[in-house]
Amino acid sequence: MLFFKVNTARISRLACGAALLVLCACGSGDEAEIPVQVEGAAATTVNGEKIYISDVELEAVARGLIPAGQPLDHKSTEYKTVLDQLIDQKLMAQEALRRKIDQEPAAQRRLQIARERILGNLLVEDLVAREVTDASIDRMYAEQVALQQSNDEVAIAHILFDTQEEAEAVYAEIQDGASFESMARAHSRDTATRMENGNLGYVSPNDQPDPFPVMIADTQEGDVSKPFQSADGWHILKVKDRRTRAPKTRDEMRPEIVTFLTLNEISKILRELRTKATIQEGGPGAPGATPTPLSLDEKPAPLSEDSSAVPEGNEL
Template identity: 80%
Template sequence: MLFFKANTVALARLACGAALLVLCACGNGDEAEVPVQVDGAAAASVNGEKIYVSDVELEAVARGLIPAGQVLDHKSQEYKTVLDQLVDQKLMAQEAVRRGIDQDSAAKRRLHMARERILGNLLVEDLVAREVTDARIDRMYAEQVTLQQSNDEVSIAHILFASEEEARAVYDEIQDGASFESMARAHSKDSATRMENGSLGYVSPNDQMDPFPVMIANTPEGGISEPFLSADGWHILKVKNRRTRAPKTRDEMRPEIVTFLTLNQISKILRELRTQAVIQEGGPGTASPPATPLSLGEDAAPPEDTASDAPEGNEL
């Protein structure tokens, strides 16, 4: 669930209008960040019209057969099935054109709407590629961690190192079977905790220096973090026990964050476009549209330039 600090109604109304674009363009969140690239390799030719390999891959992504950016094996049954269906689609389209169906006024309107829908999806993909970056995902994840760990108590231990090389070497030894406790006693530069197996006791994650709150959230109970840098030096962290439920990891929360940030970007650009556009309403039996452009209403006033980043205090 999403909780907004301000302008909830306006953002929700704009977001609902954009939701179909988001679902089509970004799927579960990851697909939108790696759009399928069009290339010149032809998969087949139907009466002289080419079907490209990228067309087959794009269709496979749309059907959830492969993640975006992954190459579809040309020898696989999935590739052959999708290609056969695209050949059939091409044949049907060619026959529709031969019969002049595409020249019908209703058909032209539908084709025009389909083009607008595709262009909208392409705009969403472009917005996601430009604006929904790993840096913004990381910032919002850190915010979510702060909100979700506000009453958390976690028993942690750490090993402090002077360099990344030392930390990485000890981390590799632990991954190979060495105990965290023995490595803490032998290598930690923290004299206050070294003989206590690196234990820091039960702490409130949000009271710790950065990036400890994020690393605590992203490390499962009983798990060991990868080496990370703080103001004191390089660390390896162990989460020994939690008295409350752990937040989701970054990977688990990533699809929700991507979708949330994407909706924010779409809402921002829709507000700008609606402000600049002349929108007139006309319906059945209306001789001419009213002269006064539609107003979004007072509740649609945009926040003070906060849509490009996730607003502070938003909880997923």
């Protein structure tokens, strides 16, 4: 199990709340970026104001009724329930405006705070879209794999091919029931291991050329990897035995990595913004107040397997 040592004590409540909203979508395991539809077809009209189908779907995602990116069946009970609640919300908002409640000073302040919270959420979503990419997730996974497999010994076998097409064809046969060993003897281009069923013996994963360390980590004991390319050609890899505990696969580790990278980006932007900002107690002109720039002193620490070093409350 991995632990993330992230110093969140000095990250604002707004940013943390925004991060949680974004992580619900980012940690789902869906690799594709999910476009957010703005407006589009109307679901209904309330006193001349539209409620859009996209509004209903986004609200259903926020409530955990459907995964992000999945359409909501317009005939479903969930759709009708969410739509009815949005209609009620619209009616209440319209009545509040009719009574001019929004013009009261306390109401205006609360509306401003709500707007700032939403803008913060949008900033976090933008940061995640730009920085928490598949490439950054892959880089961090590779780093974690190197740490976790530093003292590992794994018995592996492989089949070497000249082309991707050959590798894909043999992989499909193995998935259909053909034995890895028979496919190695029949198809491998590695003359040194071909007649040994592709066996490479026990190896230290980190001593192998890229991308072998990651592929070894991402393949469970007894399983066969998908075809991948190295400097020597195309391979299919089988993990036969491990003398130490296997690391998590990329899919298993992805939500934790997304969490870490997202909090890291929030920490970075807040550190930058606080360094540039003038923040003083009591507001401008307060007696005895002097501008005191504040900054976030610490970056999120690297991922660590040492659970004793994890600050309380940061365990994922």
